Every structure is written in C-alpha cells, then in structure tokens.
Amino acid sequence: MINAGTLVLKRWEPEWADELTAAVRESLPELKPFLPWATDDYELSGSRAYLASADQSWEKGTDFQYAIFTAVGDLIGSIGLHTRMGPDVMEIGYWLRSPFAGQGHMTTAVQALTRVAVTLPGITRVAIKHDARNTGSARVAEKAGFTETSRRVTDSGDTEITRERPAA
Numbered sequence: 001m002i003n004a005g006t007l008v009l010k011r012w013e014p015e016w017a018d019e020l021t022a023a024v025r026e027s028l029p030e031l032k033p034f035l036p037w038a039t040d041d042y043e044l045s046g047s048r049a050y051l052a053s054a055d056q057s058w059e060k061g062t063d064f065q066y067a068i069f070t071a072v073g074d075l076i077g078s079i080g081l082h083t084r085m086g087p088d089v090m091e092i093g094y095w096l097r098s099p100f101a102g103q104g105h106m107t108t109a110v111q112a113l114t115r116v117a118v119t120l121p122g123i124t125r126v127a128i129k130h131d132a133r134n135t136g137s138a139r140v141a142e143k144a145g146f147t148e149t150s151r152r153v154t155d156s157g158d159t160e161i162t163r164e165r166p167a168a
C-alpha cells in the first residue's frame with residue numbers, strides 16, 4: 001500500500017472486479033480514444049482476466065498495478081509501474097474514473113508512485129508515454145515533473161510522446 005496523502009494506492013485484489021467493471025464502463029468515452037483494451041463490450045470477464053494477469057505480472061516482477069482509492073474508499077482508477085522499457089527505467093501508466101477527473105487526483109497518484117519508483121534498486125529514471133493528442137495526460141506528466149525526451153510515429157500513425165524524470 002502506498003499512502004499518497006489524499007489518496008491510497010493498493011495492489012489490485014480479485015474481489016474488486018465488479019467495481020473495476022463499473023469504473024471502466026462509466027469512463028469508456030474518455031478511455032476509448034487512448035487505451036486499446038477499453039471497448040464498448042468491456043464487461044466483468046475482462047476485469048477478471050485483467051486482475052489475474054496483473055497478479056501474475058506482479059509475482060513475476062514485471063508490472064506492479066495499483067487501484068487508486070480516495071480517503072473515503074471510492075475506487076477512482078488505476079496506476080502501475082512497468083519494467084518493459086529496460087532494467088534501469090520504470091514506466092508509469094494510468095487511467096482515472098471519469099466522474100473524479102479534473103481534481104488533481106492523477107497528478108497526486110503519479111507523484112506518489114514516482115517517489116516510490118526512484119527508490120527501487122538500479123532505477124535511474126521514470127517514464128510516462130502518452131499519445132500527442134492526450135492533452136490531459138500530457139498535463140499530468142508535466143505537473144509531476146516529467147519532460148519530453150522523445151516522440152515517435154506508431155504503426156497506426158499516431159504520435160507517441162515519451163516524458164522522463166531522472167531518479168536523482
């Protein structure tokens with residue numbers, strides 16, 4: 001568990017599958033443009049599969065996914081650390097439940113998880129990748145101190161921006 005001041009980040013648990021499904025479904029209009037797994041037919045089976053896979057990845061040490069809760073216990077989104085960029089980088093990914101957007105929550109969560117990531121052995125930098133059209137995500141990364149280091153055109157023709165923050 002990570003204490004993020006007004007928020008708490010907790011490793012995902014299987015019993016939150018129903019709430020995860022509700023959170024995703026009510027956020028689909030905002031998630032669909034940027035997250036390929038967020039589709040109109042998203043349902044409980046998708047949440048169960050995700051939670052099983054998140055559990056396995058945590059045990060393997062490749063990905064560390066947390067549910068985000070408010071101080072009063074609302075499940076408002078998800079944030080994770082990913083090792084896929086290489087041994088010295090932690091990549092942060094996230095999404096927020098739409099009714100809770102625009103209140104600074106994701107910036108708070110990113111700052112808290114970044115503080116943890118930079119203390120991990122061998123980590124020299126933390127990264128966030130986002131679509132160039134994703135102004136909200138760009139702003140979260142900027143506010144959390146991440147600056148652009150590269151951009152590339154993906155196979156689908158979109159522009160992906162990488163922002164990074166050094167560990168020290």
Ligand SMILES: CC(C)(COP(=O)(O)OP(=O)(O)OC[C@H]1O[C@@H](n2cnc3c(N)ncnc32)[C@H](O)[C@@H]1OP(=O)(O)O)[C@@H](O)C(=O)NCCC(=O)NCCS
Pocket residue numbers: 030031034035094095096097100101102103104105106107108129130131134135136137139140
């Ligand atoms: C992007 C997202 C994580 C932001 O979460 P949040 O809790 O609302 O973020 P914060 O409140 O901490 O900060 C949002 C900032 O972006 C700005 N913003 C949000 N949407 C915006 C938009 N469409 N255009 C311009 N600015 C926008 C807000 O004004 C705020 O900046 P400010 O504090 O300078 O006013 C959330 O909207 C989301 O989950 N979107 C869909 C999924 C997604 O894109 N995930 C990231 C993939 S890389």
